[in-house]
Amino acid sequence: MATTVERLRTALSEADFPADKSQLLRQAEHAEADGATLKALRAIPPVVYSNLTEVKQSVSFDAGPDASEEAARRRLHDKPGLAQREKDVPGHPIADELGENRGS
Known part of the structure; x- marks a missing residue:
């Protein structure tokens, strides 16, 4: 540290x-x-x-957690009441590839 x-x-x-x-x-x-x-x-x-x-x-100062540590912490969802949109979760692979509205 x-x-x-x-x-x-x-x-x-x-x-x-x-x-x-x-x-x-x-x-x-x-x-x-x-x-x-x-x-x-x-x-x-x-x-x-x-x-x-x-x-x-x-002098080298403490920069705090890097982006990967922060993203891993946010994915754990350890705080009650945290909205789903506040979590870093990957999108659904099919929706990412084909889009949300596939005409079905």
Whole structure:
């Protein structure tokens, strides 16, 4: 699991800029940042950062579930009252091939 912008901001709220990677890591450890935030900071390039915006541009953030995970979750229909049209279900293969109105 990757870190979030809010956790990074909290970890580096007391950091003095400009700061290099090692200074940012020390500040995050001093602020008792979680493991994912420390791991993300260890992965940034070893350059001098002039502000938090530059740090955020170098850090990988949690993007949330990808489209395939979201579609699989929606197909399970685990919430009562969820309309059928809200589920990702494939169409009927014959109706997809021949169309809805086949003249019968």
